[in-house]
Amino acid sequence: MSTTKSSIVQFTPFSSLVQPPFWHELTRLKIDVLRLSEQTVPARASYTIGRSVTDRETGTEIDLGCHLTLGADAFSQESQQTSNVISCNGTFKNYNTIEEFKAADKTALFNQVADEIWEGIKTTGDSNFLNQFILITFADLKKYKYYYWFAFPAFVAKPAWTIGEPGWQAAEDTLGRDVLASIYSQLHESVKPYFLARPSSSSALEIAPLSDYASFFASVPPSAQLVCFLDPSASVQHPGWPLRNALAYLRVRFLKRGPAQIRVLCWRDSELPIADRPWRSRFGIVEAPADEVRAGTALQSRPAAVGWEKNTQGKLGPRFADLAPMMDPARLADQAVDLNLKLMRWRILPALNLEKVAETRCLLLGAGTLGCYVARTLMGWGVRNITLLDSSTVSFSNPVRQPLFEFTDCLDGGKPKAQCAADALKRIFPGVNAKGVNLSVPMPGHPIPPSGVAQVRADVEKLESLFDSHDAVFLLMDSRESRWLPTVLGKAKGKIVMNAALGFDSYLVMRHGARTSGSTSDSASTSKLGCYYCNDVVAPADSLTDRTLDQMCTVTRPGLAAIASATAVELLVSVLQHPDGVNAPAPPPNFQDDQDESAAYKSVLGVVPHQLRGFLAQFRTMPIVGAAYDRCTGCSEAILQAYEKQGFDVLLRAFNETGYLETLTGLDKLHDEGEAALESVDWDDDEGDM
Template structure:
């Protein structure tokens, strides 16, 4: 008799497992580092023939982890064992994923190992392992996932109970030397039927009996009935053997022997190492031997156990999986962008609706300084769909102020701003769906010549189409009148409209109200919020003609555009988190307590104002709320009704003569009445003198 030695497990982690672990860490586990259930699998031992030679190489006894290692996302700890691939056997385990590399290094491995060992021993003593033998294969995985560099530190433990004294064995034989071919075929058919009848939890361990009718197979829980009246030579315990070595059975046998010793007081038993060539119905490589304890000592306490895996250098220590070179850079960027945002949700804002922000389709009217900075801030929030509209070309003065352009974009007359900005955004982050359209936005008081009417009509139709396709519109143009048509369309379609405008050292950031409709009304005691034009009593007219050089450019302090752009994006994100959405009332709390109270009722991100007016010379911001004006030249009911009725015909009249807006809204009549009042007042004054 010689000492029985076993072929230890070799971990085999599929690359997709790390991707699934990454997703779980980001979306479910977050900062929770408690042990989580996972499911591994293994197949019977295999040997591979060396090409051109009459020799074979024994493959390692691999315990594998794949994409199905984790339970469903319902949060249940119950893992369906049938998620393992065909011709494999389940091994339940736990994974403890630490939050830092320091935690990984300092982890109490002995305590974790003992936790799994105690669970195996409890399964044996309670009888659970008899009913569900797959629990004999319990394992432990300790990991640290460096999600920024896609490096994964990990260490497996495959706890195996030690017998004291140790098991010994006689010669290990191939089953062909013991049983005939018909008996071997009968055994294979019996095992196949056994796996079909009793499922994955039973398939890796079974009983075999030699009788007058040949070989038969049963479950471990049928031991007493199955072996009734049998002598010890008829008793055979079988297991799916992951080892491919001729003289060493696989690791699962260790805990199986501990079970049969404790449960049935066995000190001598025949063992079948069941090995099958996958898909070929060939079990001739299976082994048969007798295992024996030199002397029997009753087991009362949990035995000692071994099982930490050695690293690639053959020493006890963790391994490293560096997947960054193997992964698609675009997917790496996706995960990295999401990680930075989800960290906020983990620690600070559990109610943060990142998916809603990410799925918001943003239309940026203007690809200049404001447009470039707004786009970059949107990327920072994970927005995946961004569209630019601009009719200008990149000039030599742009790249230093507009971060989506470079010097080369200015050469040969300059590239189109909208398309160039979109292409640059895709270089910054390949996962973004960025598009650019070079087109003009017709403006009030800018007459259109007859030969260009058709082009203007196409531009309006394209702009309407873009508004329909997007959820949030940013008005980032450099003239007042260019904002009129987008303001009208935003009011008509009830879209989120964010407006940003710059002075030399001042800025305005505001969200447009959408008025009222039959289904939605402003809360009691409030009025709908106004748009950019609601404070005006004159129509927007041509402000671009006959201007000096300083008036032709947006002369502003260099840092102002970045500040205003950031606030515009933050306003949109806050608005998306408000339960009333685009109809959210204005918040203008002055004290911290009032702000907290507003935050509880409104956006998860806090205060949501209507307008922010910033003064860089004083480093001060003012929060202003403006009501909708019933004679507004852009969003009033009369303007929307005229547009609905006349369509482009109404717009054409406005483009040719902006005073048409004043006539439609009644501003012209109001001015005339006001002038009459002034004249009467003047006459009365003369009479008094």
């Protein structure tokens, strides 16, 4: 034992250094994995050799702190070994409310980890147990504010370890450059948190794990023994926090009857020194009272432990991180817009497939009242790809009814509606991929002059290309005939087609039936579901010419468009959630949801109807199933096969020739048969009799 004047060894405590990517990863973990669970989760942090910088003005050395760092890989199961970086295992626990965070039993959490370290020391002798941490958090994900508190459990030595004069010294002065160079060469490829070193005949030193203390130093005099650790402290007088548990480890396992003196090397050299810079590592001899060490008393029960981190005011308490000011606003929005959707999956709909909704590419034909409301609702469901098509400009009557337009959009003749609406969507949420297409949809009953055929052909090709690149199409136009060509294209290309139409106080929302059924249901095939035209016995014709003002404008109750648009989007999402998708069967008219538990008609959001007719005067919605009509001018096989064989030519005839669609589908024969049936009736003119 040394008889020189000694002082108690003081350790530089760990200070948490949380990188911004960690908070992003915590946000993901909370929303997608933990949800409302408060279970503890394994976490990983790291520390490295202590560093200091030189103040350019004063020339003084400034310590950078004894940091334990958490990054984006804190919850990853795969640890990446990096030179001079030590990985630490930890316990993470997130609370759902700030009140629960404040009231948490922190003592119990701390003691649980301290007990695990102590048991590891006593039973396994594994030094990997020595560096552990605790992190508790509360994440306010709406405001991106995080409350957190770290603890780094370390055992209190009683009596304390001391270091005699002259205290901690430069290792280069006491051990020599050759010794340090030998250690550096052996640690360069594989860094260790703790290790032993002794002289070697083949080299300056050889090293071994801390657990080999007894055998490794069996024949080595105390003056040649070195206990080493990678030191995260840069202080010249105080070693880092990891040494604290290492000394407890040695005292419990090896120093009950042995020497009470340990020669400690604080390893702080991550690179070889250059000409004008010395080695940074420190050396000192720490001691413990001989009677305590040799008796080994009171060491079987766990000693007291300390380690809760102080806050920025130097008091024991949690810290606070506000990421909102430093984050990219677009990234903030991208994470926040889907928060409501992900909350649905926590308790209400765990099976909800949000990714499928977000990936659906939606084409909106019409950027008026219906189009604006549909686009907004799609964004609410997390849809990221929206294309709007329209041929008109914003007028002064639009902004109060169409929420994507403003007064300034009407000036100077008005901006093109489709592009203006797309720009508005991107202002609302920069993460949406919104596009506007200025295009007029050709219609039956609206003949194309010879000079305009080339342009119409190009417009049709553009429309076909848009259908090919989208998954779902909304028909949101003003006129009945403008929906004909999209109906044909949607059915021929197997797209989900959603139709919404308005009356004064009534609306229709429907999905067009699929051409062929891929349904797994034993029920009626979805190929029997009709389209918008399946109830007609005439082809769509010109309904726009010679109309009065009230006929040219859609005169409807102001709230009706929002109701119909939201219903159309909700129906689309229900279709997407059904296992059969576009082929989802519709419930029969007599279907009772509270009596029939059949899953064939349901997605995780409920039933998937064919048509919904709403009547605002009675505040009533009626589900309807409409059968496909084999002579339909919009979706019958006669129409589809003619389009697939003849392409634009059959479309041009439909635009130009009155009666062509009736002839193609056989409706003209049906009319003739009806007329013949009426003429064959023997009408009696006697009053009251027939």
